[in-house]
Amino acid sequence: GENVEQHPSTLSVQEGDSAVIKCTYSDSASNYFPWYKQELGKRPQLIIDIRSNVGEKKDQRIAVTLNKTAKHFSLHITETQPEDSAVYFCAATLTDKLIFGTGTRLQVFP
Amino acid sequence: EAQVTQNPRYLITVTGKKLTVTCSQNMNHEYMSWYRQDPGLGLRQIYYSMNVEVTDKGDVPEGYKVSRKEKRNFPLILESPSPNQTSLYFCASSLWGRDGGYTFGSGTRLTVV
Numbered sequence: 001g002e003n004v005e006q007h008p009s010t011l012s013v014q015e016g017d018s019a020v021i022k023c024t025y026s027d028s029a030s031n032y033f034p035w036y037k038q039e040l041g042k043r044p045q046l047i048i049d050i051r052s053n054v055g056e057k058k059d060q061r062i063a064v065t066l067n068k069t070a071k072h073f074s075l076h077i078t079e080t081q082p083e084d085s086a087v088y089f090c091a092a093t094l095t096d097k098l099i100f101g102t103g104t105r106l107q108v109f110p
Numbered sequence: 111e112a113q114v115t116q117n118p119r120y121l122i123t124v125t126g127k128k129l130t131v132t133c134s135q136n137m138n139h140e141y142m143s144w145y146r147q148d149p150g151l152g153l154r155q156i157y158y159s160m161n162v163e164v165t166d167k168g169d170v171p172e173g174y175k176v177s178r179k180e181k182r183n184f185p186l187i188l189e190s191p192s193p194n195q196t197s198l199y200f201c202a203s204s205l206w207g208r209d210g211g212y213t214f215g216s217g218t219r220l221t222v223v
Contacts, residue, residue, distance in 0.1 A: 043215065097169075
């Protein structure tokens with residue numbers, strides 16, 4: 001069935017290092033791939049998204065890459081800062097639904 | 111301010127007592143959706159609505175009902191809540207349907223005892 005797998009479930013990095021979170025999706029018809037950041041006790045917020053006609057998108061320290069052939073997409077955060085600590089969710093569209101991954105808890109240690 | 115408003119933020123109820131969680135958006139979005147968030151399971155879609163009077167089941171619709179009589183409101187109804195519906199619930203809306211960024215409400219933490 002429709003499925004989005006996300007890895008790793010937890011990720012700890014030193015401040016200033018890079019962090020990479022990976023997701024795979026099951027349906028080749030999926031064409032929109034957003035990423036959400038959820039800080040503790042808060043609502044998820046969209047941080048970046050990519051559509052299937054684009055291979056890479058960057059916004060300051062964050063970037064997303066998409067490999068349609070392999071059906072996977074990744075979030076890259078460079079020069080991590082303590083305020084990047086949060087849970088990150090990937091998602092992929094399928095027909096009229098937006099299917100979320102299970103989340104990655106990122107901890108950035110000073 | 112553009113926002114999605116959910117109420118209540120916290121709710122403790124007993125098994126079988128009907129409840130409604132309200133959701134309202136002021137952005138004229140056509141697409142609205144309800145998710146539940148459970149540890150280790152991420153966000154799972156309960157119901158969604160592409161427009162007024164149009165609703166469809168998501169991945170976990172059992173035990174829930176919704177209605178979309180007006181564009182701005184999308185209430186979630188639990189006719190007979192059970193303890194396995196204890197969860198954190200989020201309402202979301204989107205201008206571009208499933209292909210656009212969602213704006214989420216603040217969440218409703220529901221406990222059914």
